[in-house]
Amino acid sequence: MSYYKHHVFFCLNKRDAPENCCACHGSEAMQEYAKKRIKELKLNGQGKVRVNKSGCLDRCEEGPVMVVYPEGTWYTYVDQADIDEIVESHLRDGKVVDRLKI
């Protein structure tokens, strides 16, 4: 049994233009939003969900990226609607969001 049922890591790495990077695509705000939504839904805590900041996950060209463990599902996202879908479908209801998977 995993300490967290879903442990989410958002890449917040910054690189200078013209390099691609997750922070260039607003990953910091999206991580904060995801963390806030998880708390609002009372899904945070041991045995439930943890939303973390992370250094470079080294998939920069596919960014912005996040990964959910222990299942090892990688996502990209554009906006809060995408985060809402990942939070509600995957992290709350256990159903992977295929359209955002990478």
Add this chain to the structure above:
Amino acid sequence: MSYYKHHVFFCLNKRDAPENCCACHGSEAMQEYAKKRIKELKLNGQGKVRVNKSGCLDRCEEGPVMVVYPEGTWYTYVDQADIDEIVESHLRDGKVVDRLKI
């Protein structure tokens, strides 16, 4: 198949005394050391090992902590000898280091 065979996250969070925190126990230097050792052993990269920095993993009182996914193995450590053992036993040879598990 996981994108990384072993994806390691070191908590680098700092809190002010008298609170416990992972950075108070040298986690930044240990993360850098682990990353360097993985590169020296040519274990880094897709399908192999990734050593990441992370924000607070919320197990402060058991810190310093790191977690290895997708297996979800949590470790604490004291010094480079502990990191060497985790790198060589778990990340290279696939054998969990029971004495450092939390």
